[in-house]
Amino acid sequence: MQDLYLLAVAQKTVGYVVAVLLLIAFVVAIAVNVRKGRAEVGSEVELAANRKPYMDDEELETKKLDRTLGLGLVALGVIALTLPLYWLAEPGRQEGMVERFEEVAISRGEDIYVNGAQCAGCHGPQGIGGVASYTILDPVTGAYVDQVEWKSPALDTIMYRYTPEQVTYILNYGRGYSPMPAWGAPGGGPLTEQQIEEVIAYLTSIQLPAAESQLAVQKELDKTCAADADNNCTIPGGMYKTLGEAVFNLGYTDGFAGGAYSCGRCHTAGWSIGQAKVAGGGGMGPNLTGGAAIRQFPVAAQQEAYVSAYPKMGTAYGVNGWSSGRMGSFGTNPNAQDPKTAIMNPDQVMLTPVQIAAVVAYERSL
Ligand code: HEC
Ligand code: HEC
Incomplete structure (x- = not known):
């Protein structure tokens, strides 16, 4: 996968080199044209392009025609060779993109897990499981009932038993009457849909x-x-x-x-x-x-x-x-x-x- 990513980067570099070469060629062409133009100053009458005698039919239909057709053939050859080569590398480029995208999602998800939402404080570093200090209040009167240590399940096997949709649901709504709060917007939590996806990408990456x-x-x-x-x-x-x-x-x-x-x-x-x-x-x-x-x-x-x-x-x-x-x-x-x-x-x-x-x-x- 790393190789595919490098390949994509290498291709990007080749692309830049070609672009720079084209740019240089363009500038040179302009410079040459300007120089040519200068020589004509004051002699437009004799030298104006439409006043110069053109090639005769003989030359036009042989040398000139052959040259133009030849150039066309070369151009066609170049396209015929490079286009399939470009297509050939396309899946690699796309996989490189997806891979890169996932890496970014995982590292963002880790940041949310450790810092942003501090899941690690209850579920342990790397999702190994832990405890949450929790004050139980009476659901009706709100009166203090007990101060407890509530086991927080390990998350490094969460994808062993739930689909990403089920985990999304748990994260969106939390677990009522437990220390696990609602994290997603549907449950009134602070994380966006994308952040929830990123946390799940991170959790998927740490499965045992x-x-x-x-x-x-x-x-x-x-x-x-x-x-x-x-x-x-x-x-x-x-x-x-x-x-x-x-x-x-x-x-x-x-x-x-x-x-x-x-x-x-x-x-x-x-x-x-x-x-x-x-x-x-x-x-x-x-x-x-x-x-x-x-x-x-x-x-x-x-x-x-x-x-x-x-x-x-x-x-x-x-x-x-x-x-x-x-x-x-x-x-x-x-x-x-x-x-x-x-x-x-x-x-x-x-x-x-x-x-x-x-x-x-x-x-x-x-
Ligand atoms: C204040 C502590 C706390 C925080 C912070 C917290 N959780 Fe929880 N979480 C819990 C507890 C406790 C449970 C188990 C609840 C129960 O007993 O049903 C739980 C349950 C879960 C479950 C269901 C696990 C299962 O097997 O039933 C998932 C998934 C989960 N949490 C993910 C997260 C993620 C991701 C974050 C960060 C965005 C997070 N939690 C933040 C305490 C917490
Ligand atoms: C995360 C919480 C959770 C865990 C862990 C859990 N269960 Fe359940 N279980 C439930 C819920 C909730 C139901 C009710 C069915 C439903 O909501 O789909 C249930 C239903 C059941 C039922 C059907 C009971 C009925 O009367 O319909 C059986 C049997 C069962 N669980 C066995 C187990 C066993 C065995 C394990 C451990 C290997 C286990 N459960 C772990 C939450 C859990």
Whole structure:
């Protein structure tokens, strides 16, 4: 890509050289003409162009004609050779432009992330996840309730689970009753549509390689659960009984990735501030207890499919669910579907099929 950009620059230089040469030729032509003109002063009568005897027919139809035709042929040859060459380089020039455009968008997006909107203050440098200090006020009276540290999910896997449109929606409107404010004009925020696009370009550029994120999840699971062959946790005195429970709560105790890989942060009230209430009892996401998941998905495989590839906003799911576009896909990357437009690799996913099956089994037991 860098090469294409250099190629475009090199071509620009050649263009400038040609332009300068033409300019010099033009100036020389004018100078010669002026000189010629001077010699004629006072002798217009004999030397006036229309008074000079012209070539005779003989010469006009042979030498002169051949010369003119020859020149025409040479000019045609030059055009025939250079025009295709020019076209040949056109895709490179265009790619160079797009590449340059993206680089600019990414660096502007980074500036907004770090300085302008200070996303980094909550979501961590390079989107590794963090915490937001937040004062909870009573939504009705506005009275002080509590001062908390609210987990802010890592954003270096955000394109693993949401499409750019979904991220745009989150940025436009923020997350009500959480520290995440609305950033876009539609939600009353300070950023323009273009700035939102630039932030997303930056976020896309910092997505983790698949191996790195999967290794991090595995390390975290080994620390909190160390599942045996039956997916039961084997850490002596550990908090979790099963792999599914550990996945559901990934990062609850130590803030791993700001809880980005967990389910509890949306499905358990108080999870994000370390005051988890009933597991799966509902928060921003619906209550999953009392067999709610089984009623929605009679067969576990249906629920696994839902959690893996979260349905598009406005599409039906389960027995009578309707996707609001807010949850995100945990086992299939929605940005790796069409190879032509894919911006991610298919292996960049939050959880493995085994981890998804385990967490679904856990939810069905709630
Ligand atoms: C004051 C702290 C704060 C700031 C500043 C902030 N965020 Fe957030 N953001 C949060 C919190 C907390 C959440 C999780 C809310 C929840 O619990 O549902 C969140 C959620 C998100 C999500 C959804 C992630 C997910 O997986 O659910 C995205 C995307 C996001 N923020 C992007 C940004 C961007 C981009 C910026 C800068 C323009 C930004 N945030 C600025 C605190 C913040
Ligand atoms: C960013 C918040 C968020 C996260 C994280 C999240 N969910 Fe959800 N989930 C939702 C929302 C919101 C819904 C309701 C459906 C909708 O709005 O489209 C939902 C719906 C569901 C449902 C369907 C429940 C029903 O009754 O319709 C299941 C099952 C589910 N989630 C499982 C999970 C699992 C498993 C994980 C973790 C791997 C998870 N969710 C992570 C927000 C989230």
